[in-house]
Amino acid sequence: MLEGQFLKLATLNNNLIKMLNNTLFNFIIMMAKQLSVVCFFILFFTIAASAQDLVKGKKIFETRCLVCHQADGGGVPNMNAPLDGSSNVVGNNIARLVKIIIGGYSEKVPLDGYYYNNVMTANPDLKDADIANVLSYIRTSWSNKATKITVAQVQAAKRKK
């Protein structure tokens, strides 16, 4: 699409070029054309990389979290809290989420009105990028549609304690 528009622009400009017969202008057009290709690739890679974050997050979820929170993120009633549909998981208290992932969790306070009896495993060995990826995964999976979490956000949350 980007290129299409550019081509349109290019033909329009071709007339101009003919009119002016300006080689300098020709050169500028060429540069712009190349720049657009570069832009396109940058865009492509950021989308691909962000999908990659979610793939990595999913992998962490499957090896460390799925056993309790289940594949559908629905958890186990009275036992393991659901992540799908949880107001905390999609909420803005990122520091709390980061703390839970690193330190595990067993507070026995009501979460969206229900209590859970199991003890969540701690993950002190996860790197900041892993934490960002798994949080991004659980915040955007199933029916959850929250923002993804960046490494910078994880680091800020850790500083907050």
Added chain:
Amino acid sequence: MKHLKNLFFLALLIIATQLGAQNNAGLKLPEGFKATLFADTIGSARHITITKNGVVFAKLMYPNKAGKSIIRLEDVNKDGVADKINGWGNYGGTGIYVKGKDLYATSDNDIYLYQLNEKDEVVNPLSPKTIVKGLIAKNQHASKSITLDGENNVYVNIGAYSNACQEKDRTPGSKGMMPCPILDSAGGIWKFNATKENQVYGDGKRYATGLRNVVGLDWNTKTNSLFVMQHGRDQLNSFYPSLYTDAQNAELPAETMYELHEGDNAGWPYVYFDPYQKKKIVSPEYGGDGKKEGGENALNPTVFFPAHMAPNALLFYTGDQFPAKYKNGAFIAFHGSWNRAPLPQEGYFVAFVPFKDGKPSGEWEIFANGFSGLAGDEKVTNVRKVKSRPCGLAQGPDGSLYVSDDARGSIFKISYTK
């Protein structure tokens, strides 16, 4: 027009209830058995008990919407569906047991005793006697199940507040504590006097130890001994991926039944029972590698079942209504697994084991299935979506078997007609 609409819905309702009766409240049962939905959505019904007059009492894990946690259900018109339901109590819990006019109920810390009148109505809903108080209840395995013997003793499960007695619970690489300090006050069955008030740990006795968590237990009047169902440990693959695959974890360890006598030890946390090797294997937290045997002095199970199915109730059938094969045999309510994920889950049914002369006399089998609400033999993969989870069992005076469910809050009544 409005009338017509109402009539239409009434007709639908009648058809639905008729279908419900025809399809055994959604349960799959052996030939000749029938089930009715005795009660529905009463709250998180854990254990149930039934008086000689057929009045059912259910203990709820949390108070229900009406704020009640002990529910009394009576089927006055005898159509297999409770028609007089009320309740009292404001504390959650699991255990409930009636003996004559004495009704015992538990919170996660205490055992209370209520008095019933000749109509099996509670006399002192607000002022029960406290029989035992101050039992340990931490986040995990906190529920207290109870049963009584014939000699004025009450047996209570005190579950271990841990998975495998690691220094840090459910933490990869954390070692098992040696000896496991949890066993001093939990991880076993304690015995107390059933009528003495205000007892604490010191007044009771640790009857048996090395039991991670028992929810289902029953006194067998034939053998005159206690039988219990243990919930086996979780997460072998999560903590020891080099020793156990996901598929192995799904099948390890077995859920186990033990016959207990005073002083017995079932081996937790040091060993677990492997249903394939049929051996007690040293837990990886204690240096095990999946093969090394241990627990020389620990009990062997009386019966073992597939892993993680969560046996939440045990009942020895003493009635005359069911065919002879069922007499004195054991029914077990399996609440259903979660730790088999990513593999499909198991359980969510009531199983039966035949007994002869106090010993199992055949293989276990599924007795009642279909609680999950899934079609056919479809396996549970989304635990949250399961309709009913069997949790309690009780035998009615006519020999019918009642099954309670803490997910939807129903009670099923299963009867046999030739």
